[in-house]
Amino acid sequence: MTFLWETDHQAAENLRLALGHGMRVVESAPAAHRSLADDRREILLVIGPDIDLTSALTVADSLRLERPEVGVVLMRRRLDVGVLAQSLRAGVREVVSADDLSSLTEACSRSQQLSTRLAGLAGGSEAAEGRIVTVFSAKGGCGKTTVSTNMAAELALDRTTRVLLIDLDLAFGDVAISLGLMPERSIADVVAMAGHLDAEGLASVVTHHDSGLDALCAPAHPGDADRIPAAVVAEVLRVAKKVYDVVVIDTPPAFTEHVLTSFDACDASVLLATLDIPAVKNLRLALDTLDLLGHPKANRLLVLNRADAKVGLSVDDVTTALHHELAQEIPDNRAVTAATNRGVPVVLHEPKNPVSLALKALVRERLRPAIKMAVESPMPVSKAAHRANGRRFLRRAEAGSQA
Ligand SMILES: Nc1ncnc2c1ncn2[C@@H]1O[C@H](COP(=O)(O)OP(=O)(O)OP(=O)(O)O)[C@@H](O)[C@H]1O
Ligand SMILES: [Mg+2]
Structure with a gap:
């Protein structure tokens, strides 16, 4: 159960295999906020590679305070130290390369495990x-x-x-x-x-x-x-x-x-x-x-x-x-x-x-x-x-x- 922020419908569908059939697509920052506020069970937001970096990091930054258990995984076409540092500061959990779908799956899985622990869902108590x-x-x-x-x-x-x-x-x-x-x-x-x-x-x-x-x-x-x-x-x-x-x-x-x-x-x-x-x-x-x-x-x-x-x-x-x-x-x-x-x-x-x-x-x-x-x-x-x-x-x- 994942939200994908992506404006290109075909690009979103190409990611469905990596993100699972339950993936739901949002097309804007307000829609991402609204969907996460509406469905408190969602714990993962993946941001597509062509979403503007500033908008992406603004959303990640506000989610860090509003819904700390939600993980943000950012996809980028080019990874460089600047992007990684800014993402880290905004609270993005992982940044993955757009052409590396197995890394995307692994990053999502790690983020979900962390979220589950943070939400106290897997404590076994x-x-x-x-x-x-x-x-x-x-x-x-x-x-x-x-x-x-x-x-x-x-x-x-x-x-x-x-x-x-x-x-x-x-x-x-x-x-x-x-x-x-x-x-x-x-x-x-x-x-x-x-x-x-x-x-x-x-x-x-x-x-x-x-x-x-x-x-x-x-x-x-x-x-x-x-x-x-x-x-x-x-x-x-x-x-x-x-x-x-x-x-x-x-x-x-x-x-x-x-x-x-x-x-x-x-x-x-x-x-x-x-x-x-x-x-x-x-x-x-x-x-x-x-x-x-x-x-x-x-x-x-x-x-x-x-x-x-x-x-x-x-x-x-x-x-x-x-x-x-x-x-x-x-x-x-x-x-x-x-x-x-x-x-x-x-x-x-x-x-x-x-x-x-x-x-x-x-x-x-x-x-x-x-x-x-x-x-x-x-x-x-x-x-x-x-x-x-x-x-x-x-x-x-x-x-x-x-x-
Ligand atoms: N309070 C009610 N008022 C009117 N119709 C009802 C009411 N409750 C159930 N029904 C109708 O009765 C029928 C049987 O209901 P339902 O399918 O829920 O029963 P069920 O116990 O699940 O049946 P089954 O044992 O076959 O699974 C359905 O057509 C349903 O719409
Ligand atoms: Mg029945």
Whole structure:
């Protein structure tokens, strides 16, 4: 994820290989400032070889004070001692020759590592790590994708929370469609990096959305789902926690091995039902399963979607059946499907719609506090061991039922 300041479109495209697919081009100093102010996750500005030196150094100098974690790499057609000395004084991290693309890649990589350390993202301390939120319902069609995409978009709206949305509905995921994305890469591309995935590898497979969030999309072909081991999901989550503040996971309606992995790693869950008896029954069973897995009760947020539908079942009936309070009710509204069909989350498309207000309240009043609580009281080791036992039990039960 890099900004390139370059006015020549073709020259910019020629650098895409060296700078990565996530590269975004800005064409002026004000645009560079604006983009870096808008997206606080960006930590690298590369300045093209034909940008006037004085303008380039003025930007570098001001970034040094405004965003010290942002690295500036300057490209020049000719390197001489004068340019190097001036650049150093302005706080440019590296100056590279315009015709040496491998030096450019290396300089960018060094700068990103330094920025990551400066931003305290790679310190490895528990407090610096992002939080994982699994969105689940055991019955299909309850609104997992709607809620996860909208929560992720709402979280990213402040432009300071770095958000990754992962589509774990590997065979039929529709996060990409719901966000109007055309992903070039998917989680299937992580398989080739298994065992040595790092922040840059992860950045190369995510797709950036205008709302500010990144999405790790499901494979385009359902058949590719079988090629993705659950261990890859665990590795993605380990790396993603170092890079993002919040990782939101959309899931298929089943406790697959991948979903269990996401529950193992998650700090909070959003569990959905609608006003119909199969959905409520399945949510009850899901809660029992999570108890078995030792998943902490405190960070479970139960959400009733389409809660105002007149279908002969009341909200009270649901809370009585679940023995659990509801974190949020979301009304039924046709704007949701209209927004999905346009590929825009409803919280962005119609922020004042009752559904958007409910989703915003869910994020503000329940999810953010739940995540904060998880930071302050991480899961004790005994609970982690309990989870592992629960998973073993679940696998044995599944094996028994298949025999
Ligand atoms: N509050 C709502 N009001 C109106 N329509 C809704 C609401 N929530 C979801 N929908 C619609 O219901 C359908 C199913 O929603 P969604 O795809 O989010 O469910 P899901 O749980 O992800 O489904 P699946 O299990 O198939 O992945 C979609 O067409 C969506 O637009
Ligand atoms: Mg879905």
